[in-house]
Amino acid sequence: MCNSNHIHSIECILPPHMIEAINMRGNKKMRKMVARLIKDADSYRQSRIAAAPNKSFMAAPKLAASARPKINRKVYNGQKKVKLPGILVRKEGEPPCKDKVVNAAYDGAGDVYDLYLKQYRRNSLDGNGMTLISTVHHRRNYNNAFWNGQQMAYGDGDGVIFTNMTELSIVGHELSHGVVQFSGGLVYRDQSGALNESFADVFGALTKQHKLKQSACDADWLIGKGILGPNIKGVALRSLKTPGEAYDDQLLGKDPQPYHMDYYVNTTSDNGGVHINSGIPNHAFYLLAQYLGGNSWGKAGHIWYDTMQAINNPYATFNDWADKTVEMARARFGNGSREVIYTRRAWNLVGITV
Amino acid sequence: MESGRNYGINTMYSSSIGSTFTIKFSGGMGISYKGSVDLSALPQDLYEDVQTKLSEKNLSKFSRENRNQYITDSVIYELQYKDSDNKFTIEESQASDDFLELIDSLRPYLNLELK
Numbered sequence: 001m002c003n004s005n006h007i008h009s010i011e012c013i014l015p016p017h018m019i020e021a022i023n024m025r026g027n028k029k030m031r032k033m034v035a036r037l038i039k040d041a042d043s044y045r046q047s048r049i050a051a052a053p054n055k056s057f058m059a060a061p062k063l064a065a066s067a068r069p070k071i072n073r074k075v076y077n078g079q080k081k082v083k084l085p086g087i088l089v090r091k092e093g094e095p096p097c098k099d100k101v102v103n104a105a106y107d108g109a110g111d112v113y114d115l116y117l118k119q120y121r122r123n124s125l126d127g128n129g130m131t132l133i134s135t136v137h138h139r140r141n142y143n144n145a146f147w148n149g150q151q152m153a154y155g156d157g158d159g160v161i162f163t164n165m166t167e168l169s170i171v172g173h174e175l176s177h178g179v180v181q182f183s184g185g186l187v188y189r190d191q192s193g194a195l196n197e198s199f200a201d202v203f204g205a206l207t208k209q210h211k212l213k214q215s216a217c218d219a220d221w222l223i224g225k226g227i228l229g230p231n232i233k234g235v236a237l238r239s240l241k242t243p244g245e246a247y248d249d250q251l252l253g254k255d256p257q258p259y260h261m262d263y264y265v266n267t268t269s270d271n272g273g274v275h276i277n278s279g280i281p282n283h284a285f286y287l288l289a290q291y292l293g294g295n296s297w298g299k300a301g302h303i304w305y306d307t308m309q310a311i312n313n314p315y316a317t318f319n320d321w322a323d324k325t326v327e328m329a330r331a332r333f334g335n336g337s338r339e340v341i342y343t344r345r346a347w348n349l350v351g352i353t354v
Numbered sequence: 355m356e357s358g359r360n361y362g363i364n365t366m367y368s369s370s371i372g373s374t375f376t377i378k379f380s381g382g383m384g385i386s387y388k389g390s391v392d393l394s395a396l397p398q399d400l401y402e403d404v405q406t407k408l409s410e411k412n413l414s415k416f417s418r419e420n421r422n423q424y425i426t427d428s429v430i431y432e433l434q435y436k437d438s439d440n441k442f443t444i445e446e447s448q449a450s451d452d453f454l455e456l457i458d459s460l461r462p463y464l465n466l467e468l469k
Binding site for chain 2 (some may be wrong): 042080082105139140141142143145148149150158160162170174177181186196197200224236237238249250251252253271272275276305328332
């Protein structure tokens with residue numbers, strides 16, 4: 001199959017002056033080939049434009065200190081079916097119901113909302129009070145949770161690989177994908193996709209730490225602790241503290257996350273390794289949080305959040321992101337501040353020079 | 355198979371499904387695993403569903419035209435037939451409800467492979 005990677009490489013190999021020369025001096029067959037390449041390249045560019053986030057979704061407005069916005073949550077029971085959202089079972093202000101999973105999704109969404117509102121003055125995912133919609137019991141034996149651009153969906157797991165998918169760091173992770181989407185977006189492939197994943201992991205971890213009032217050194221820095229099946233050898237899906245060490249199991253293999261650019265994984269699977277190479281920026285954040293001490297949602301969290309609001313580049317690379325974090329640290333804490341020094345140091349330790 | 359960025363039907367087909375096929379699950383929240391389904395072990399109705407729906411002429415019906423560009427953590431399914439090079443790769447948001455329901459029905463009959 002001639003996929004878009006292939007087309008892209010052709011586009012890079014043949015610079016405009018060569019195309020011009022072939023058009024002028026080449027035979028009919030060569031000119032036809034060039035015409036086809038240009039057509040393919042146009043098609044590739046169109047696909048990139050189609051994949052880019054909607055430009056209307058830019059950085060969310062910051063709420064005035066005096067504003068008192070209200071959270072709005074809805075939780076649906078998917079009844080193990082494919083269709084979303086399902087049947088509404090709990091909405092804002094209603095008391096807990098008998099179904100613990102419904103309550104976990106409801107409470108978790110509240111914890112995520114609290115983190116973004118109290119620490120970053122952001123009113124929900126879009127900054128405009130968007131209703132937080134969750135569907136639990138999505139599909140049968142479904143080993144996943146996802147954000148689809150409008151709502152969350154949580155499976156119940158198959159009981160072998162996964163169990164409960166409404167663990168708080170997972171809820172924080174998935175809803176933070178929404179924050180990325182409504183902050184200009186990061187295209188979900190290769191390094192920009194890994195940054196999208198990493199932002200979701202970082203703020204998933206911060207949601208849990210914020211809820212438990214944990215400091216950087218007290219936190220476990222795990223994503224999805226306790227959601228793996230009872231016989232799976234592992235503690236969680238990912239670890240920001242020790243990427244690559246979350247699990248090592250006969251069915252799942254070993255956690256493939258690198259912690260350093262020396263071990264960056266070049267792959268086309270997993271949308272270009274978005275869940276793999278996210279280990280690198282994840283670990284950079286962890287190091288920064290350790291250097292700065294205290295609560296990670298404070299200084300370190302603000303640097304990362306400010307970066308998301310300012311990056312305005314859906315195809316950002318790790319270097320683009322790292323540069324912007326230093327810029328944001330400088331803007332918030334001053335040139336030469338310890339926050340700037342430690343931000344640089346954290347990136348250097350994962351192999352990214354800024 | 356690493357199918358690159360163009361998820362959807364990107365495969366060759368054969369005329370019969372055979373006795374066994376494998377399903378690889380990747381993407382999602384970052385965990386990948388694989389299992390095989392022995393068709394002879396399926397209940398009759400599910401066996402007939404698989405024979406019909408996963409046949410060459412019907413595979414194309416599983417794909418929707420547009421991928422949801424905002425979806426994150428969606429699962430990528432890869433079906434491979436035994437003794438064949440045939441593969442069918444599809445991303446969750448591009449798959450029809452029929453396909454996803456069939457995959458869910460097969461999960462209890464999936465023999466997970468060790469890595």
